[in-house]
Amino acid sequence: MALSCLPLNVKARQCKVDMPIARFNLRFEVEDHAGAPVFVALDSQVQKLVCQKAAELIGAMKLI
Numbered sequence: 163m164a165l166s167c168l169p170l171n172v173k174a175r176q177c178k179v180d181m182p183i184a185r186f187n188l189r190f191e192v193e194d195h196a197g198a199p200v201f202v203a204l205d206s207q208v209q210k211l212v213c214q215k216a217a218e219l220i221g222a223m224k225l226i
Contacts, residue, residue: 184216 186208190201209215 184220186216 185205186203188203188208190203191198192201203211205216
């Protein structure tokens with residue numbers, strides 16, 4: 163993967179990623195008598211739950 167950043171000014175940079183990175187971003191909705199809050203689990207938390215990285219699961223899906 164190649165990542166190149168081109169300085170636009172002192173405060174901000176424009177970055178170009180040549181290859182996307184597989185990451186988890188899951189939303190859980192839990193409902194009870196008090197309401198239905200939404201929980202968001204990001205990459206590191208989901209990896210612990212499913213014991214695999216997102217890229218590994220995407221690779222396995224391509225084999226199906």
